Amino acid sequence: MTAERIYLDNAATSRPKPPEVLEAMIDYSRHLGTPGRGAYAEASQTRNLLTRCRERLNAFIDGDDPNHIIFTLNTTDAMNLAIWGTLTHRLDHAAASSPIEVVTSELDHNSALRPFNALAERFPGRVVQKRARFNADTGRIDLDHLSSLISPATALVAVIHASNVTGVLQDAAHIARIIRARSDNRALFLLDAAQSLGHVPISVRDADVDLLAMPGHKGLLGPTGTGVLYIRPGVERLMLTVRQGGTGFRSELEQMPDFLPDRFEPGSHNAVGIAGLSEGIAYLQRAGMPAVVRHEAELTNMLLDGLSALAPLGVRVLSPAARALNPVDSASVGRVGVVSFTHDTIPAATLGDLLERDHNILSRAGLHCAPAAHTTLGTRETPGALGAARLSVGPFNTPSDIRAAIAAVTTICEQAAAGPDASHHVQPRDRTPRTHAPAH
Amino acid sequence: MTAERIYLDNAATSRPKPPEVLEAMIDYSRHLGTPGRGAYAEASQTRNLLTRCRERLNAFIDGDDPNHIIFTLNTTDAMNLAIWGTLTHRLDHAAASSPIEVVTSELDHNSALRPFNALAERFPGRVVQKRARFNADTGRIDLDHLSSLISPATALVAVIHASNVTGVLQDAAHIARIIRARSDNRALFLLDAAQSLGHVPISVRDADVDLLAMPGHKGLLGPTGTGVLYIRPGVERLMLTVRQGGTGFRSELEQMPDFLPDRFEPGSHNAVGIAGLSEGIAYLQRAGMPAVVRHEAELTNMLLDGLSALAPLGVRVLSPAARALNPVDSASVGRVGVVSFTHDTIPAATLGDLLERDHNILSRAGLHCAPAAHTTLGTRETPGALGAARLSVGPFNTPSDIRAAIAAVTTICEQAAAGPDASHHVQPRDRTPRTHAPAH
Numbered sequence: 001m002t003a004e005r006i007y008l009d010n011a012a013t014s015r016p017k018p019p020e021v022l023e024a025m026i027d028y029s030r031h032l033g034t035p036g037r038g039a040y041a042e043a044s045q046t047r048n049l050l051t052r053c054r055e056r057l058n059a060f061i062d063g064d065d066p067n068h069i070i071f072t073l074n075t076t077d078a079m080n081l082a083i084w085g086t087l088t089h090r091l092d093h094a095a096a097s098s099p100i101e102v103v104t105s106e107l108d109h110n111s112a113l114r115p116f117n118a119l120a121e122r123f124p125g126r127v128v129q130k131r132a133r134f135n136a137d138t139g140r141i142d143l144d145h146l147s148s149l150i151s152p153a154t155a156l157v158a159v160i161h162a163s164n165v166t167g168v169l170q171d172a173a174h175i176a177r178i179i180r181a182r183s184d185n186r187a188l189f190l191l192d193a194a195q196s197l198g199h200v201p202i203s204v205r206d207a208d209v210d211l212l213a214m215p216g217h218k219g220l221l222g223p224t225g226t227g228v229l230y231i232r233p234g235v236e237r238l239m240l241t242v243r244q245g246g247t248g249f250r251s252e253l254e255q256m257p258d259f260l261p262d263r264f265e266p267g268s269h270n271a272v273g274i275a276g277l278s279e280g281i282a283y284l285q286r287a288g289m290p291a292v293v294r295h296e297a298e299l300t301n302m303l304l305d306g307l308s309a310l311a312p313l314g315v316r317v318l319s320p321a322a323r324a325l326n327p328v329d330s331a332s333v334g335r336v337g338v339v340s341f342t343h344d345t346i347p348a349a350t351l352g353d354l355l356e357r358d359h360n361i362l363s364r365a366g367l368h369c370a371p372a373a374h375t376t377l378g379t380r381e382t383p384g385a386l387g388a389a390r391l392s393v394g395p396f397n398t399p400s401d402i403r404a405a406i407a408a409v410t411t412i413c414e415q416a417a418a419g420p421d422a423s424h425h426v427q428p429r430d431r432t433p434r435t436h437a438p439a440h
Numbered sequence: 441m442t443a444e445r446i447y448l449d450n451a452a453t454s455r456p457k458p459p460e461v462l463e464a465m466i467d468y469s470r471h472l473g474t475p476g477r478g479a480y481a482e483a484s485q486t487r488n489l490l491t492r493c494r495e496r497l498n499a500f501i502d503g504d505d506p507n508h509i510i511f512t513l514n515t516t517d518a519m520n521l522a523i524w525g526t527l528t529h530r531l532d533h534a535a536a537s538s539p540i541e542v543v544t545s546e547l548d549h550n551s552a553l554r555p556f557n558a559l560a561e562r563f564p565g566r567v568v569q570k571r572a573r574f575n576a577d578t579g580r581i582d583l584d585h586l587s588s589l590i591s592p593a594t595a596l597v598a599v600i601h602a603s604n605v606t607g608v609l610q611d612a613a614h615i616a617r618i619i620r621a622r623s624d625n626r627a628l629f630l631l632d633a634a635q636s637l638g639h640v641p642i643s644v645r646d647a648d649v650d651l652l653a654m655p656g657h658k659g660l661l662g663p664t665g666t667g668v669l670y671i672r673p674g675v676e677r678l679m680l681t682v683r684q685g686g687t688g689f690r691s692e693l694e695q696m697p698d699f700l701p702d703r704f705e706p707g708s709h710n711a712v713g714i715a716g717l718s719e720g721i722a723y724l725q726r727a728g729m730p731a732v733v734r735h736e737a738e739l740t741n742m743l744l745d746g747l748s749a750l751a752p753l754g755v756r757v758l759s760p761a762a763r764a765l766n767p768v769d770s771a772s773v774g775r776v777g778v779v780s781f782t783h784d785t786i787p788a789a790t791l792g793d794l795l796e797r798d799h800n801i802l803s804r805a806g807l808h809c810a811p812a813a814h815t816t817l818g819t820r821e822t823p824g825a826l827g828a829a830r831l832s833v834g835p836f837n838t839p840s841d842i843r844a845a846i847a848a849v850t851t852i853c854e855q856a857a858a859g860p861d862a863s864h865h866v867q868p869r870d871r872t873p874r875t876h877a878p879a880h
Contacts, residue, residue, distance in 0.1 A: 009480075014710065017472040022469045025712075029462045033455040035657070035664055039792050040449075040802045073513040073665075076685030076707025084683075088562070110691060111707065114684035115696050122528070122680070217475070217708065223709025224475055225513075225665040240562070242682070243524075244517030244554035248811030252826065253552060254557050254811065267516025267551065268453065268657065270665025272465075273713065352479050362480045369686030371694065386692065 003403075006361045006401045010366075010394035011164050011195055011338050012280075013217045013224060020279040028275035035268040037248035046271050053278035054261070057220075059227040059348040060211060060281055063202035063230055070229045070264045071274060075194045076111040078213040078229035081264060082157065082190045085239035086211070090155040091123060099125060100155040100380060103187075105141045106376050107165070110369040111213075112158045112192060128153075136377050138316060139168025139319030139335070143178060150182035157187050161202075162195040165373045165388070166319035167300070167338030169196060176208035194218060199296055199336040200328050201289045210235045221284065221395075222277030225270050236260055243267075279378070290327060292395050297324035297401050300337040300395045306406030307341050313413035314344035318377050318388055337393030340368075341409075342379055346416050351389040359408035365389045446801045446841045450809075450834035451490075451604050451635055451778050453657045453664060453668055458723040461662060461716040464481050468715035474739055475708040477688035477876050486711050491747045493718035494701070497660075501652060502720055503670055509713060510669045510704045515634045516551040518669035519655035521704060522630045523555040523598065524680035526651070530595040531563060532680070533865050539565060540595040545572040545581045546816050547605070547852040550809040551653075552598045552632060578777070579608025579759030582670045583618060590622035601642070602635040605828070606759035607740070607778030609636060617650035628675060634658060638720075639736055642682075645876035661724065661835075662717030665710050671687035676700055683707075714735050730767060732835050737764035739833045740777040746846030747781050753853035754784035758817050777833030780808075781849075788858050790794045790831040791849075805829045 006014045028049070036046035054066035072078040087102065094100050102119070104112050108131075120127040132146035136411065141159070150157065157179050162169045172191055179189050190211040193202060197212075198219020204212050209232070216226025231239070241256050245266030250257045257263055284292060301324050307317050318340040325334035345352060350363035367374050367387040374380040379388045389407055447455045460578050468489070476486035489507065494506035503509065512518045534540050541582040542559070545851070548571075554859050560567040572586035581599070590597065597619050602609045612631055616631035619629050633642060638659020639651075644652050649672070656666025679877040681696050685706030690697045697703055698719045724732065741764050783791060792805035807814050807827040814820040831845055 005482075009474070009478055009483075012477060012483075013473070013475045017469070017473070022466065025469075026462065026466065027463075029457070029663070032452070033457070034449070035453045037452060038449055038787065038794045038802070038804045042445075042447075042802065043452075073517070073710065074707035077513070077683060080683035080706075093560075110694070111685035113694050114686075114696060114706070117679060118684045118696070121695075122532075209506060215708070223469070223710075223712045224708055225713045227707070240560060243517060243520035243521065244558045245551035246549060246554075248809070251807035251809045252811045252820070253555050254550070256554060256558070256562075266554070267514035267667070268521075268655070268664055270513065270710065272663045272715065273665045273710065349479065356771060358479045362478070362482065364478050367691035369688070369691045371692045380692070 005358065006404055007193045008391040008393060008397065008401065008405055009364050010218070010231065011390065011392035012364060014219065014221050014394045016396055017221050017223065017276070017280060017285040020283060021073070021223060021276040024279040025223065025272050025276040028272050032093055034271070034273070044348060049275055049278065050271065053274050053281070055279055055370050056285065057228060060285065061194060061206050061230060061433065062164050063337055064205070064233050068231045068233055070231060070261050071269060072227040072229055073225065075192070075213050075215040076227070078227045078370065079111040079192060080115050081209040081229050081242050082213055083112070083119070083156065084242045085158050086188050087119055088128070089240045091126060096126065099128045100132060100151045100184055101128045101151065103130045103132065103146070103154055103157045104151045105134060105146070105159055106372040107134050107141065107163045107373070108158065108160045109164060110193065110219065112160070112319045131372065134376060137319060138168040138321045139163060140333070143174065146175065147178045147182055150187060152184045152186050154183045154187040156190060158190040158192065160192040160194070162199070162336040162338065163367050163370070163373060164195045164338060164339050165370050165377070165390070166342060167335040168319050169200065169323040169333045169335055171333045172209060180208070185281040185408060187236065187356050195336055195338060198284055204232065205228060213293035214271065216277040221280030225273040226277045227247060233261065236263065259373065280315045287395070293328050294326050295391055295395060296337045297326035297328070299336060299397055299399065300324035300339065302399060302402045303339045303391060303393065303405065306402065310410060313410070313417060315341050315409065315413060317341045318379065339391060340388040340390040342388045343413065343416070346412065348387050351412065354412050355408055359404065361405055361408050363389055363391050415418045444800065445846055448831040448837065448841065448845055449804050450658070451830065451832035452804060454659065454661050455737035456836055457661050457663065457716070457720060460719040460723060464719040464780040465716045466664065468712050472711070474711070476711055489715055489718065490709060493721070496718055496721045496725065497668060500700060500725065502645050502669060504645070504673050508671045508673055510701050511709060512667040512669055512673060513665065514667040515632070516651050516656040516667070517668045519551040519632060520555055521669050521682050522651040522653055523552070524682045525597065526596050527559055527567070529678055529680045531566060536566065536725060538593065539568045539593065541568045541570060541593045541666060543570045543572065543589045543594055543597045545574060545584070545586070545599055547574050547581065547603045547791070547810065548598065548600045548812070549604060549632065549634065553686070553812065561736070571812065572870055574816060576709045577759060578761045579603060579606040579609050580773070583614065584614065587618045587622055591875050592617060592624045592626050594623045594627035596630060598630040598632065600632040600634070602639070602776040602778065602809065603671050603813060604635045604778060604824060605780050605808050605817070605830070606762070606809050607775040608759050609637065609640065609773045609775055610761040611773045612647035614711055620648070628678065630857065634748045635776055635778060636726055640733060644670060644672065656713065656717040660717060661720030663713045665713040666717045671700065676703065683772055721840065727835070733768050734766050735779045735835060739837055739839065740764035740775060740779065742839060742842045743779045743833065743845065747779060747849060750850060753850070753857060755781050755849065755853060756820065758780045778830060780828040780830040782828045783853065783856070786852065788827050788829045791852065794852045799844070801845055801848050803829055803831050860877050869870050
């Protein structure tokens with residue numbers, strides 16, 4: 001008998017999706033199948049489908065205008081549009097002698113760190129990067145430090161709303177107030193909602209966010225190949241385009257049109273993916289965010305408590321002081337259902353391998369594309385491996401999944417304590433760069 | 441009884457897809473559902489699926505290395521990676537006093553024209569654009585003119601392989617020879633295969649192409665949300681990245697890794713789309729390109745002959761001198777199954793509307809995102825509308841579809857000749873910028 005596989009890698013992508021998501025993709029494929037340009041009925045229905053998705057998502061994030069919902073390939077694509085779009089514009093308008101400053105945090109993901117590094121390399125001496133510290137125990141950004149880094153020279157502040165390593169949420173509205181005050185309203189605020197959207201309510205108006213980068217395929221429960229950038233009305237005038245091409249309208253112009261969403265959406269849309277995404281959002285709307293928060297907070301705190309109790313066996317939870325809150329509103333902080341941990345002697349990759357091999361539990365081990373976070377957490381280089389093991393919950397996980405995960409980690413630790421023979425350590429797999437091995 | 445709808449807008453996206461494409465997407469969604477990072481079996485199977493697709497496509501285009509198949513959102517995204525990637529690198533290495541030159545043709549799509557314009561705007565005085573003329577009757581680029589535009593100052597030559605307005609193919613290998621000779625091997629050759637790939641065989645080696653931009657969802661029969669850039673080995677060293685982020689491997693680096701495909705593929709892949717794309721390519725491999733070419737050439741020439749015969753009724757076919765060739769090899773020219781036409785008195789948009797309303801035929805009217813082509817063709821502003829009507833065939837169209845289309849155009853022309861009462865002209869729809877109206 002094959003045991004059921006327990007998926008606890010929802011931070012990578014949500015799995016499963018609500019059945020309506022795949023059904024919408026099948027329905028689109030069978031009955032529409034057009035990219036949404038053209039005058040005939042099927043093309044117009046595809047356009048309506050894209051519009052409906054924009055409207056749903058705009059309502060879901062309390063946005064100002066559905067046309068400011070820009071579809072991208074993934075969150076990284078959205079982050080790059082936000083970062084390159086705003087900073088190239090700012091560079092064009094800044095004196096060459098006064099560098100522009102960008103601020104992020106040590107918690108941020110390579111989707112912020114790497115574009116900032118590339119910009120600094122591309123414009124030598126013109127871009128200065130600063131990173132706010134965070135507290136390893138609480139997982140919270142040091143807001144005094146953040147505040148000290150921001151000035152009227154700051155062009156953009158990019159902050160990850162919930163860390164994909166610790167799951168800890170930052171207080172976006174508080175950060176926005178700091179940014180506005182310290183920068184004389186000159187800095188833009190980019191919030192990376194890769195791990196928070198669909199897990200906690202987000203109001204871009206309450207949080208006073210200029211740019212919200214979103215995954216379609218994580219908390220929103222849509223398919224892969226969907227990302228979104230929300231651009232607050234007015235901010236588009238402070239952005240250059242990052243790619244250009246056909247937009248299905250005003251083809252006579254040799255520049256990108258100036259209206260949204262077209263200005264930032266050249267080329268054929270991922271219509272089949274957006275058809276699915278729209279149903280993922282509709283599912284969350286029907287379920288209601290309070291119910292989603294309640295469910296995920298319960299599982300998250302179970303996981304947190306269960307793993308924390310294994311400290312005598314050598315388990316260390318990252319940022320253990322933060323707990324999931326229920327109820328949560330957009331001003332609250334706390335944590336989403338991402339819980340990472342290390343073991344005194346078992347390498348992170350081995351933890352992940354044993355969880356799968358012996359317990360059918362799917363997790364993720366490594367640096368999680370957030371190297372600076374692991375430096376502060378002291379987990380950048382743990383014994384025998386980089387990073388930590390990570391378990392991440394989604395709306396379809398159950399308390400029994402969490403009990404199984406805790407029992408599995410317990411067993412693994414006990415076997416390790418009993419000695420190498422009993423531990424059944426698996427050998428780290430042979431990894432070469434080309435195979436996208438798991439040290440992500 | 442509802443008549444069957446006849447889809448002749450395959451230049452926008454192929455429709456239908458082979459059943460295996462949707463089946464693979466369903467199978468992926470039900471059994472894998474991961475983005476392909478992580479160490480567990482399902483993630484590793486997703487990675488294998490991406491690798492298999494790269495291998496298939498690399499073989500299909502006679503490429504040198506499957507790792508040089510870079511997945512993008514759409515062809516436009518691939519064109520932008522090619523254009524911004526190579527030209528920002530070249531600008532970094534060129535003296536500020538000597539502008540770099542980019543060459544394209546009047547036939548090219550906004551996915552080349554608009555990035556070039558944006559670059560010229562972004563780097564004032566440092567980027568000079570040149571466009572080769574083409575012959576309106578044959579649809580062929582004037583190669584003497586093209587040759588005269590290329591010099592050692594040329595950084596990039598971008599040419600659309602088959603025009604999405606006329607369907608006419610250019611001789612890529614011949615163009616490559618001109619580029620190599622005239623630029624002293626300094627210019628790179630970007631071929632836009634949006635309308636040719638999957639319709640005629642392409643060998644990047646025979647055609648001596650440096651960068652091939654491809655749609656996944658047109659001739660390759662995959663789903664929307666898939667585009668590809670092939671980068672000839674070595675050319676990646678002449679490119680900067682255009683977006684940066686997590687790559688699932690070497691997360692400790694704060695720059696993009698230097699190996700492909702990772703260097704140019706940050707963020708989660710559209711795994712569900714690539715699962716479908718892989719099956720689209722496999723379908724073409726099973727069918728065999730000679731059979732696809734034979735079938736589409738037959739339909740194309742039927743359409744061409746049928747529409748050309750309507751000249752006495754006021755129909756004018758664009759670039760009528762070019763015919764589809766069978767057999768075709770990658771060195772041949774001719775045309776793919778894209779046939780555009782105008783009428784002396786009926787606006788293009790009305791032609792499209794009548795084809796749908798009275799004949800259930802789905803076509804596309806307008807500028808087709810190629811404004812310069814329509815200028816040369818004399819169809820930029822036709823009576824009452826911009827551009828031309830376009831019919832485009834795919835592998836699943838039948839001779840009976842083509843007969844129906846010709847009969848429909850005949851009827852529309854006859855009704856117009858009989859006078860306004862008999863013509864049942866539909867009113868052009870009310871169009872506002874926000875609705876992506878069909879003047880694409």
